[in-house]
Amino acid sequence: MIQVAFYDTKAYDKPSFARYGALRNVQFRFLETKLNEDTVDLAKGCDAVCVFVNDIVNDKVIAKLYAYGVKLIALRCAGYNNVDIRSAFGKVHVVHVPAYSPYAVAEHAMALLLTSVRRIHKAYNRTREFNFSLNGLTGFDFHGKTVGVIGTGKIGTIFLNICRGFGMHAIAYDRYPASDSDIEYVSLDQLFAQSDVISLHCPLTDETRHMIDASAIEKMKKGVVLVNTSRGALIDAEALLDGIKARKIGAACLDVYEEEADIFFEDRSGHILNDELLARLISMPNVIVTSHQAFLTEEALNNIAETTVGNLLSYFENDGICDNELCYRCGSIERCKKERKERCF
Ligand code: NAD
Numbered sequence: 001m002i003q004v005a006f007y008d009t010k011a012y013d014k015p016s017f018a019r020y021g022a023l024r025n026v027q028f029r030f031l032e033t034k035l036n037e038d039t040v041d042l043a044k045g046c047d048a049v050c051v052f053v054n055d056i057v058n059d060k061v062i063a064k065l066y067a068y069g070v071k072l073i074a075l076r077c078a079g080y081n082n083v084d085i086r087s088a089f090g091k092v093h094v095v096h097v098p099a100y101s102p103y104a105v106a107e108h109a110m111a112l113l114l115t116s117v118r119r120i121h122k123a124y125n126r127t128r129e130f131n132f133s134l135n136g137l138t139g140f141d142f143h144g145k146t147v148g149v150i151g152t153g154k155i156g157t158i159f160l161n162i163c164r165g166f167g168m169h170a171i172a173y174d175r176y177p178a179s180d181s182d183i184e185y186v187s188l189d190q191l192f193a194q195s196d197v198i199s200l201h202c203p204l205t206d207e208t209r210h211m212i213d214a215s216a217i218e219k220m221k222k223g224v225v226l227v228n229t230s231r232g233a234l235i236d237a238e239a240l241l242d243g244i245k246a247r248k249i250g251a252a253c254l255d256v257y258e259e260e261a262d263i264f265f266e267d268r269s270g271h272i273l274n275d276e277l278l279a280r281l282i283s284m285p286n287v288i289v290t291s292h293q294a295f296l297t298e299e300a301l302n303n304i305a306e307t308t309v310g311n312l313l314s315y316f317e318n319d320g321i322c323d324n325e326l327c328y329r330c331g332s333i334e335r336c337k338k339e340r341k342e343r344c345f
Pocket of ligand 1: 079098099102150152153154155156173175176177201202203204207229231255256292294295296
């Protein structure tokens with residue numbers, strides 16, 4: 001039986017993981033707490049830890065996991081900016097779920113965009129109170145507008161095609177543009193200058209951190225709608241707020257927020273929100289915030305559990321070789337070991 005400490009458990013995680021785990025001899029120890037330096041001891045005696053986007057897997061946590069004999073860090077998400085993979089190299093292997101439902105995220109991005117532009121959130125509240133006035137609810141047609149997609153991987157490409165379905169003109173920027181696609185790539189500055197809607201679908205890296213800052217916002221069209229379902233720190237939230245107050249940003253649709261780690265995924269309705277910036281953003285009539293919800297569909301939850309259990313079995317029952325292994329060298333050196341069907345280290 002493979003023993004796994006499952007950190008940051010939510011009620012919606014348990015059914016799918018318990019079901020797939022029981023089928024394949026994997027036992028999950030469901031823990032409500034997040035993984036960090038104070039909680040890493042709970043992984044003692046386990047073969048692996050299973051973590052999510054806001055668990056902190058830094059060098060100190062990795063050193064302790066290594067000392068406790070934990071062999072594998074299994075991320076149950078795609079992004080891995082919260083794991084120090086350089087420090088894990090040579091100590092603890094890291095696997096992730098590269099794709100579980102890119103449709104879930106792309107469709108949520110469009111749901112946020114439609115809600116915001118057509119003021120559905122306002123209309124919903126009004127009609128519940130029998131207020132049938134239309135004043136202040138004017139939106140704009142998507143048809144004929146330009147959408148700029150930053151990052152044309154799995155999610156970005158699906159979102160781009162959804163936008164095309166609305167008759168939008170789609171342009172894109174990617175650090176590594178797809179060579180075999182019909183996507184119209186432009187420079188980042190051209191995308192900022194031409195887009196009526198900008199949607200972010202690239203990973204958070206040192207290079208992309210705060211890629212939407214004051215100078216980027218300066219280059220955008222007045223009234224631009226920003227959508228972020230990727231990672232919060234892609235946007236400098238202070239600069240976003242300034243852009244909104246200056247009436248430069250027409251609307252912002254945020255599923256992620258830079259300082260979300262201690263706020264999102266929990267019911268904080270009975271507490272005073274200490275994050276002034278988030279509180280101010282939420283108070284804006286043209287900002288919609290969902291709390292990192294874009295992935296949350298039945299299909300995605302099942303795929304996440306199935307792939308994570310598959311990753312654990314590949315690692316523990318297949319000589320440690322797993323296609324979904326991550327290391328800081330993967331893709332960055334010639335003839336990466338994983339591409340030769342070997343372990344990363
Ligand atoms: P992907 O790897 O398929 O695509 C990422 C794309 O970004 C690639 O085409 C890559 O070339 C491009 N890219 C890399 N560096 C770039 C840069 N500096 N500038 C512009 N483009 C760059 O990833 P994906 O599955 O499409 O996921 C995209 C992001 O969505 C993830 O990194 C993750 O942070 C986020 N995500 C969010 C949720 C959610 O629930 N909100 C769920 C899943 C993923």
